[in-house]
Amino acid sequence: MENFAKVLEMAQAYKPEMSRFLRDLIAIPSESCGEEKVVLRIKEEMEKVGFDKVVIDPMGNILGYIGHGQHVIAMDAHIDTVGIGDRSLWEYDPYQGYEDDEIIIGRGGSDQSGGMASMVYAGKIIKELGLEDDYTLIVVGSVQEEDCDGLCWQYIVNEDKLHPEFVVITEPTDGKIYRGHRGRMEIKVTTKGISCHGSAPERGDNAIFKMAPILNELRALHENLTDHPFLGKGSLTVSEVFFTSPSRCAVADSCWISLDRRLTAGETAEFALQQIRNLPAVKAAQAEVTMYTYERPSYTNLVYPTDCYFPTWLIEEEHPLCTTLEESYQELFHETPVLDKWTFSTNGVSIMGRYGIPCIGFGPGHEDQAHAPNEKTWKKELVNAAAMYAVIPMLYTQKYAAKMPETTENLLRVD
Template sequence: MLKELQEKVLADREELFAVMQRLIQIRSYSGQEEEVVTYIMEKMAEFGFDEVWSDGLGNAIGRIGDGPVKIMWDAHIDTVKVTENERWKFPPFEGKIADGKIYGRGVVDEKAAMAGYLFAGKAIKEVFKEQPLPFTLYVVGSVLEEDCDGYPLRHIIEKEGIKPDYVLLGEPTDLRVYRGQRGRMEIEIATYGKSAHGAHNQQGVNAVYKMAAIVKEIEQLDKNLQPVEPLGKGSATVSDISSKAPSLCSVPDYCRIHIDRRLTVGEDQTLVLEQFRQIADRLQIEAEIEVPVYHGKSWKGTEFEQEAYFPTWILEEEHPLVKAGLAAAAQVLGQAQSGVWSFSTNGVATAGRHHIPTIGFAPGKEELSHSDREELVLDDLLKAAQVYAVFPFTLMETINRK
């Protein structure tokens, strides 16, 4: 049966590549995904998915089967923007195919997984037709991930009432089974002073000078953070700084910094905020320290907000879901390896907030994401689609064996 599923995907090889090309040709920046959502839903319906819809946020969702075990495949279908300074080998929305590769914005991050899911679902429907399946498979093309990672799946779980038992993410893993990621959070720190004319600056209190001392301490904090396997070390980066004063000839009475804090195993929001409070206390500087709230609107006009905290998560190597992913990869590739991401994914919602077992598997190299070097080996896309097709069945076998 697993071989038959693989052969079905293989038979659709050229159509798979054509659909992948079309996904790249449809520009889908965050908040502008309507056209690609419509295209994906049309393909789901064409391929015989049992139910197809777009939820209240604008995610594309297709269902196959109605068995008791709920599995979710997620691929975010929005992309970051192309900038005028990028130097692409081929136009980023052409979907150029050359020398066994496809080029363009989103080929790695992460429309390849969506293409693979579609044809894996097609294969399952063709092999099993109307036979009952032991699982319910939700195939999700999620929106807005680049703007607010995790929120689209939080919406599905918390607003739409679909809570899967297991999740497979389509962020690039270079055909390895990934089982976790560093978390991240954003922090804003503000200091206050007293403004005065620059000619009489001794009469003022410079908020920038106060902040300079804090920034120096944050630099040292970053150097002192220790690695924790398998995710490595966290980091603290001052990514933006601004100040306010009556004029450019005045002492600033306000200064603000924005910090990107990456979180390893054992680091969470409480710990991080305390680290920054201790810095201010040690320096005897009064400072406001807070986690900003992201406000957004989807292509459907749905407004939402989320605190800028995205928890770390890790699944043990011996977890049944990891074993099932490795078994599916080995079935197709002949071997399988595990790993972890360096960047953040929608797993911050499923695994980080809702503690749903989550893994990732997809073609493409993570380091090519968000760059003008995005390219994908088409044979890797084909292999990934075959892995997706057999994965629900290796998962059921692993669960039943347990």
């Protein structure tokens, strides 16, 4: 189609601008709860390329609007990053980075400032080619995802009252279309004891010793968790160990561990907690099994508490949204796309996992670059993503909006 060829040509022409914008985003440290400066830089670029409206909500998320049609469509990139880790592992400065004809290196390049750069220039392409139709496109730069994925969209749905017909998640997808991923939980297991002098441990009750058999049973539980043909197997690992004790010459009076629990289809929060409560060693120790909560303030100082439960989600291959992205890809690149899933978690845990809003993923960059030293992304993928984001709303509105289910009941939310 003529429009698709023009879009790809224009996306290619804007590669230098996208690259410069991405370098600017990388150069601004923006760890979770410290995103204010990068949000302001995004606002500047959105206004420069012609967005109709740009809003920063009370949580600090930035929302850029294109068009005024009835079909509300959103695209999301989280604009926070993790830290740089061990600086000695970086070949280049993680913020100043490196650039050549093919790649850009720097913290956040793949995870996931590249998605934001591509979305902003997709907006410019839509405006310049007159691709606006009966839709309103909202480009979202969301905060605190690395700290608490999906919290931003809990706020956007509940407080900003934004309920799009679907959301494209622009996390890195290795050039593929992603249609789901496992959920996760952050779980705490606590044992209690009685302290006494370490010279006579029999007088007390060592909480660390009580935790030991629990650790072995948790390892065995991991091996026997539920599997799913597409999403894969649930998993469980111990990520942290803590204790309290009067001194190094005393018996520990409490011990607690943190668990990273990945949830596949059919595994709910209560199901996962009860599995652990049912372990013989947990019962014998009368251990407490709870879910962590998140209450860290955003950079605007807003606190929006939530349980650390991030539901699994999966959109079926036959869904009109999946077909929209597949056809967009085929028309642009004359290839059949690969459908796959993320290994890690995204804001989809709230968008579809909590609220049943259909979502799907396509983004520049590769998963294996996320949180890694010398993180890089590829300029060709920035171009391809910008082209996809420019045509998806048009194709959806013209061809697939009428085929969308009237309710979300047939979507697999798997909770």
